[in-house]
Amino acid sequence: MLEIRRVSVFYPGGDRTDAVEALRNIDLDIGEGEFVVALGASGCGKSTLMNLIAGFLAPSFGQLRLDGAPIAGPGRDRAVVFQKHALMPWLNVIDNLAFGLKLQGVGRAERYTVARRFLGLLGLEDFETSPVYMLSGGMQQRVGIGRALTADPRILLMDEPLGALDALTRERAQELILRIWQSQNKSVFLITHSVEEALFMGTKLIVMSPRPGRITHRFDLPFSRRFLAGESAREVKASPEFIAMRETVLGIIFADEEQAA
Numbered sequence: 001m002l003e004i005r006r007v008s009v010f011y012p013g014g015d016r017t018d019a020v021e022a023l024r025n026i027d028l029d030i031g032e033g034e035f036v037v038a039l040g041a042s043g044c045g046k047s048t049l050m051n052l053i054a055g056f057l058a059p060s061f062g063q064l065r066l067d068g069a070p071i072a073g074p075g076r077d078r079a080v081v082f083q084k085h086a087l088m089p090w091l092n093v094i095d096n097l098a099f100g101l102k103l104q105g106v107g108r109a110e111r112y113t114v115a116r117r118f119l120g121l122l123g124l125e126d127f128e129t130s131p132v133y134m135l136s137g138g139m140q141q142r143v144g145i146g147r148a149l150t151a152d153p154r155i156l157l158m159d160e161p162l163g164a165l166d167a168l169t170r171e172r173a174q175e176l177i178l179r180i181w182q183s184q185n186k187s188v189f190l191i192t193h194s195v196e197e198a199l200f201m202g203t204k205l206i207v208m209s210p211r212p213g214r215i216t217h218r219f220d221l222p223f224s225r226r227f228l229a230g231e232s233a234r235e236v237k238a239s240p241e242f243i244a245m246r247e248t249v250l251g252i253i254f255a256d257e258e259q260a261a
């Protein structure tokens with residue numbers, strides 16, 4: 001579905017600095033219904049890669065194609081969720097969920113019908129008319145994810161969406177995102193700094209290294225499917241396979257950070 005071929009990105013340097021090679025020779029496929037997670041030391045180009053997929057940025061070299069067509073800019077087929085959700089604090093939950101549809105010119109009745117479908121999925125059915133500034137951070141982030149989904153994108157792009165949440169809320173939100181992913185059959189590209197989150201959520205993991213940003217390791221992951229098949233999140237995360245994989249990936253990332261230090 002999404003094909004990234006030999007993509008490099010250079011950011012122009014200042015008067016006294018050379019251009020920054022933010023990404024070098026990236027090849028990546030994101031298939032239908034796949035959950036791809038990017039992990040790596042700070043500055044390895046994760047956000048640059050996401051901005052390319054979103055169409056906010058054009059590659060210096062190489063190509064990105066979605067269903068065979070070159071990505072030429074942002075589009076409704078790709079929705080982005082940031083850590084700092086861009087909600088309208090004065091609007092209530094249902095109006096925030098329906099906001100993107102309003103911008104697209106969808107009529108009031110239809111946008112509320114679509115938005116209500118997501119309330120239950122997000123566990124927000126009792127908060128339809130609550131202003132979002134009154135909700136907890138975790139609930140606000142759920143509204144942000146719901147708003148991205150109402151536009152029915154092919155790919156959901158998430159840059160550290162759970163980074164600001166406390167540990168328990170974050171675990172609950174991981175589970176919720178996996179359930180949404182399963183029920184909506186979306187493709188997902190997620191950036192995180194948490195190795196545990198990456199392993200738990202992805203079907204495919206890419207580990208990136210800085211200077212220049214590149215993909216150094218790729219893993220296929222079974223853990224989210226085990227969770228969705230009925231194992232508890234704790235059972236999955238405490239299993240020997242999970243712990244072994246966590247140590248492998250941590251080893252790779254620590255080696256990168258030591259090299260950088």
Ligand SMILES: Nc1ncnc2c1ncn2[C@@H]1O[C@H](COP(=O)(O)OP(=O)(O)OP(=O)(O)O)[C@@H](O)[C@H]1O
Pocket residue numbers: 011012020021022040041042043044045046047048049213
């Ligand atoms: N607009 C820009 N102009 C110049 N250099 C940039 C720009 N944006 C990013 N960079 C540089 O490109 C490299 C990759 O940055 P990017 O933000 O994509 O990495 P990241 O992996 O997302 O980092 P982090 O985990 O800290 O968010 C870094 O060296 C960064 O300093």
